[in-house]
Amino acid sequence: MHSAMSALRIGQIKLSPGPVQARFELNKKYIMSLTPMNLLRSFYLEAGLWSYSGNGGTTAASTTSMDGPEQWHWGWESPTCELRGHIMGHWLSAAARIYAQTEDMLVKAKADHIVGELAKCQEANGGEWLAAFPQTYMHRIADGKYVWAPHYTVHKLLMGLHEMYAIAGNLQALEIMKGIAAWFFRWTGRFSREQLDELLDLETGGMLEAWADLYGITGSEEHLELIRRYDRRRFFDALLDGQDVLTNKHANTQIPEILGAAKVYEVTGDERYRSIVEAFWRCAVTARGYLCSGGGDDGELWMPAGEMSARLGAGQEHCVNYNMMRLAHILLRWTGDAAYGDYWERRFYNGVLAHQHGENGRISYFLGLGAGSTKTWGSETGHFWCCHGTLMQANASYEPMIYMQEESGLAVCQWIPSTVSFKQGGAEISIRLEQDGQHGVYPMNNWSVAGMTSITRVDIPPIPAHRPDALVYKLTVSANEDSRFSLRLRMPWWLREGAVIRVNGTPQPGICSPFAFYEIERMWSSGDTVDVELPKGLTAEPLPGDPAAVAFMDGPVVLAGLVGEERRLIGEATDPGSMLTPDRERNHGWWTFGSYRTIRQERGFRLIPLFEVKDEEYTVYFPVEQAGGQQTGA
Incomplete structure (x- = not known):
């Protein structure tokens, strides 16, 4: 019997030093290398603030700036690209998450400054509209004229603003969101239901999720009405009817809409939206199957169910990978089913980490699995693909899936070295998860003092003669008082027979079955240890x-x-x-x-x-x- 779980607050989980944290730091370094001026340039241009502040003085965007075009952002952030501005939302989201985990005030100050500048742009635009492109883009799509995904781009901005408010505590970000919502409430109020359905058949990204996020904060009837207007009924009703409306369709158009349905369910309790999410998972994953990496898409399109051998061309898209991981996280919270943790793990190792260059942090838009594939790396400031943005978010967001809290205790959902702090009853508890790189195998291992010591000392247990076929972990409990709670450990799908779990050196009874959680319920004291050996092959x-x-x-x-x-x-x-x-x-x-x-x-x-x-x-x-x-x- 599975039970629902709760996500911990961002900041309660800290990555431990090691290769995974090094990837996080590589991403942080890149995030901080992008300048406010370059991120804001198109917003300033649209608001008329490039050379004049509106109060008699020049802004940082003055035409007298010595910052030349060779330092500007190009590619999909170019002032001539219709998708310009999408990276801003990704950047804000990543910055909020990095700050919450590291408490680095330089990150916080930079992000707060950018939000303040966005508020100035919104004020210059009349107090509501805010984007790196003009309002006419929205009017053009309403008139049936093509524009490259303006809804998608606005959603990214709303997402980043929401996370700056909800995660980084920036109150100004919420006020900006409310202004944008007021514009969209008036704009969509002129359309019939059929006209709205036509608009929603274009790429709206996660607009539904953005309105649900906002409604969850404000409880405003206007924001609830925006949820109703952005309900993509043609797509959702077909899913509920059991139709395959995914094959050969644009995968990352649909997944953000499903993430929106999930959020609407959480803020309204309307079971229809949960049913939509579950129907999507059945169609996208359960019935379709997936490649060894977890991907079911190629070249941005869903592949036919069970028939993927002719589709190993461009490869899986990073945006799809990241958003399916987000969906797996939600479904694990709702259900407590370890299968969603298994799926996330596949996508993490063979998606997030595989799409990122391990030395310079650059992104590969697609990840091919066919014969003779190569990874094409984007530049730091010359491409800014959609996947460039989700890369920044994904590599700032490893930690939410590692642990989840339950009514009875804590669940370890991913085996990533880290420390978690939480309360159980009146006790304040922390658990440190370590991975043994000598008597197990440490993915992405690198030099360490412990490793060097192991090859010089003879008064310690001997190193195995050959590479062990197991992953070995230790969990150590610290607490200000003894506390009874349940510690549940995900036994992954790849687990072979012979898994061993010891508490304070004592082997635990029962069978450690893959695709499930192994539960240890006891009175825990500070200093208690749990050793876990997971044979693999x-x-x-x-x-x-x-x-x-x-x-x-x-x-x-x-x-x-x-x-x-x-x-x-x-x-x-x-x-x-x-x-x-x-x-x-x-x-x-x-x-x-x-x-x-x-x-x-x-x-x-x-x-x-x-x-x-x-x-x-x-x-x-x-x-x-x-x-x-x-x-x-x-």
């Missing part, structure tokens, strides 16, 4: 639509073959060990994760985690046949 997953082709996974991580063309492998698809063997397993003071090479093949090649691929050509799916020429299915 090398597995092969068939390609939906072509079971004779497989992708290899090491635990939750997709492996990429460093080869630029399709290679047919000889072996048993159900026995990856007949084709692959560990390679370069030890690197001085640490184990290397996911490093393999082929064996007994005509031509050999290496495989590494997909998230470690940078500029190499790679291939993920391989046709497999038995010796003698017979194809095998996994």
Whole structure:
């Protein structure tokens, strides 16, 4: 029986030093490198504030500025691009989350300054309208003339403002949202229901979610009416009717609308919206299936259910990856079903981390899984694709899924090194989650003092002879008083037999089944420890639509073959060990994760985690046949 969970407040969870935190810091460094002037330039231009402040003095945007066009933002943020301004919302959202986790006042000050400048732009526009483009864009789409997704762009701004208010405590951001809402309330009031439905068939992004966020704060009847007006009934009713309205449709048009339905359910309690979300998940994930990475889209479009072998072209889109992770997070909260945590984990390792360059933090819009794929990296200020924005958010938002609170205690939903602080009854408790890089395998491991010490000292437990096929963790409890609560641990889908859980060194009873949570309910004291050993293995997953082709996974991580063309492998698809063997397993003071090479093949090649691929050509799916020429299915 699953039970609902509650998300912890942002800031209660802190990432621990290590490779995942290093990715977070890489993103923070990039966020802070973007200047307020460049982020605000098109907003200033639209508001008429580029060279004059309106009170007799020049602004920072003065035409006398020595900041030349070579330093400006281009690509989708260019002053000539209709989508300009979308990055502002992503930036504000990321900044709010980074501040809440780090308490870095420089981040807070920069974000607050930008919100203040946006308020000036809104005032110059008349007190309501605020965007990096003119109001005429909205009138043009109402007249049936094409404009590139103005609703989508406004939603990003509303999202960022909401998170600056709700997460970073900026009250001015809420007032700006109210002004924007007033404009849209008047504008949409002129349309019939049929005209609104036509508008909603364009890309509206997460406007429904934005109005639900606002209504959840204000309780205003006008904001509730905006929810009603932005209900995309044609799409939602078809989902409720059980129709496949996804195949070959633009995936990231639809997912934000479903996230909106989820938020409407949470602020109104209307069960219809929960049913819409559940119907979408069945159609998008359960019935459709997905690739080894968790993706069910290619080139921004949903692939046919169970038939994905002909769609390994452009690859999965980062926006889709991130928004499906957000949806999995919501559904885990609602249901407590570990399957949503499993799905999130796939998307995290083989999506968020795989789409980001591990050294410079740049983004790959698409992530191909076909033969001879490469990652195309966007520049720091020259592209600003939609995925550039979700990259900034995703890499500021690792922590909400690690732990969730329940009425009876705490659930560990992701195995990411971190510390969480919470209250249980009258007790103040913190739990530290660590990963053992010597007697387990530490994904994305790097140099550490502990690793170096392990290779010099002989008075400590010996290092295993070969790379262990397990992930090993320790949870340590700190509390100001003893407290009885339940600690539930997600046992992941990739778990093999033989999982061991010890409390203060004592093995725990029962079976640790994958796809579920293992529960420990007891009186906890400060200093109590829980050791968790999760055996994993090398597995092969068939390609939906072509079971004779497989992708290899090491635990939750997709492996990429460093080869630029399709290679047919000889072996048993159900026995990856007949084709692959560990390679370069030890690197001085640490184990290397996911490093393999082929064996007994005509031509050999290496495989590494997909998230470690940078500029190499790679291939993920391989046709497999038995010796003698017979194809095998996994």
